[in-house]
Amino acid sequence: MCGIVGLFLKDPALEPKLGAMLTEMLITMTDRGPDSAGIAIYGHPVRGQAKLTVQSPEPGKDFKSLADDLAAVIGAPVTGDIKDTHIVLHLPADRLEEARAAIATLRPSATVMSAGEGIEIYKEVGLPKDVAARFGLEKMSGTHGIGHTRMATESAVTTAGAHPFSTGPDQCLVHNGSLSNHNSVRRVLKRAGMTFRTENDTEVAAAFLTHKMHEGANLGEAMEATLTDLDGFFTFVVGTRDGFGVVRDPIACKPAVMAETDQYVAFGSEYRAMVNLPGIETARVWEPEPATVYFWER
C-alpha cells in the first residue's frame, strides 16, 4: 500500500495555495504510507534559468558555501535556498548538466534529487506531516505537484527509496504497487546507458519512461509502453515541466480517484484525500479506467 496525491492547476489564482492544498492531501494519505513522504512541485520556468535540488544527510556541512563553490566550478552565478536537508540551487540553464556533474565531486555524500526548469523534489523518511513541516511545503506555490506517502515493500525505508523518483530533466514519477520484472528491465536499461541509484522497482519505472522519451516517444507513448513492458501492479502518476499524467495496470487493483473542475485536475489514491478541495462537491469525480493513459498539458 502507498498513497498518491496530485494537483494540476488550471486557474492561476490557486497557484499560491498549491503547497497548502497538496500538504493537506498528503497528510490525509498517512494511513496508506507512514514510512516516508515526498513531493515534486513545479513552478513557472524562468527563461534561461534552471534549478537543481540537492539532498544531503549532513546539510550543515555540505550546504555551507555550496552555491559559491559550484559557481566557481561552472563559472556562472549560483544562488542557494536551503530547506532542511535539501537545497535548491538556481543557475543558468545552459550550465545545468555541468553543475549536476560537479555536485558529485564537490559534495560526494549529497544526492541530486531533481534537475530542470520547473521541478523541485523534496523527500525524506518519516510521517508525512513531519516531512511536510520540515520543508515548509505548505507555503510553496506552483503550477502542479505530485506527492507520495510510502509503505515500503520492494526496497529499504531510506530517503533514496522514497518517491518521487526523477530520472530526467523536469520528469518525475510516483508509484503505488510493486513491479515483478524490475530486475530484468533494469538490466536492459543499464545496457542502454541508464544509471541507477537504488534497488527500487519504481526507479526502474521512472528510468523506463525517461529512456522511451529519449528514444523519441512523447510522454503519452512512453506511458502506453509501460502497459506492455512492465509486469506487476501499478498506479503511476507522472509529472513533466508542463504536464501531468496517470496510468494504471490492466488489473487495476491499486486504487485511484480523479476529480476535475474548471480550476484543477486532482488525483488521490482515495476520495478522502480530495474532500477539502474547492468545489469538490460539484467536481466531475471518476475512477480512471485500467490500462488507459490520462494526460493533461498546459
Next chain:
Amino acid sequence: MQVFDLEAQGLRALNATLHGLSGQTNETAWEIVNPRGSHAIAVGVDAPVDITVRGSTGYYCAGMNKQATIRVKGSAGPGVAENMMSGTVIIDGDASQYAGATGRGGLLVIKGNASSRCGISMKGIDIVVHGNIGHMSAFMAQSGSLVVLGNAGEALGDSLYEARLFVRGSVKSLGADCIEKEMRPEHLRLLADLLKRGEADHLAKPEEFRRYGSARKLYTFNIDNAAAY
C-alpha cells in the same frame, strides 16, 4: 430521525451505536453527515433500520449488512456491501472495485457505474447496476443475480458457478466457461422483479437484456480433463 455527525463523533462511536440497535428499536431512521470518504461506515449493522449517508464513502461501506436499508447519497469506495447477508444497499453515484463481493443475500443497487470485479464470488446477493461494470465482474460467482443496464467489461463471469448474469448493453468479453444462454419466461419474470426492486423499471425492460451463465464444464469434474487438473 437520528442524525450522526461522523466528523464530530467518530467512526467507532457510529458503528458501536448502530451495532447496539436491535429489531425492537424505535430509532429506525438514521442520517450520517460528513462522511468525507471515511472507511467502514455502517459496517455490520443487524437491525431493520433505514440509514442515509449524506456524501461519498471510502472502503467497505455497509459491509456484512443484515436487515438494514443503507443509502449512500454519493459514490462508494472499494468493497461496498462486501459479504452482505440481507437488507438493501443503494448507491446513488458510482461504486469502486469489488462491489458486493462474496455477498450472501440482500440487494445492492448502484445507480451509477461499478468498476472492476463487481459481484466477485457472490453467493446469493442480487446486484442491480444502472450503468456499466468493469472487468472480471462476477468472477467465480456462485449464486444470486447480477443485472447490468449498461455494458460489461472484459472476462465477465470467469469460472462461473450458478449465478445468473443479465446484461442489456455490450459485453467486452466472456470469461472462461461463461456462455450466453436462452432467456426463458421465468428469467423475464425474475428480471422484472429485480428491475422493480432495483429502482430501474422505468429505465429498462426485461426483454432488452441477454442472459449469461455457466457452461458447467469447468467446475464439474470431467475424467477426460484429469491430466489438466
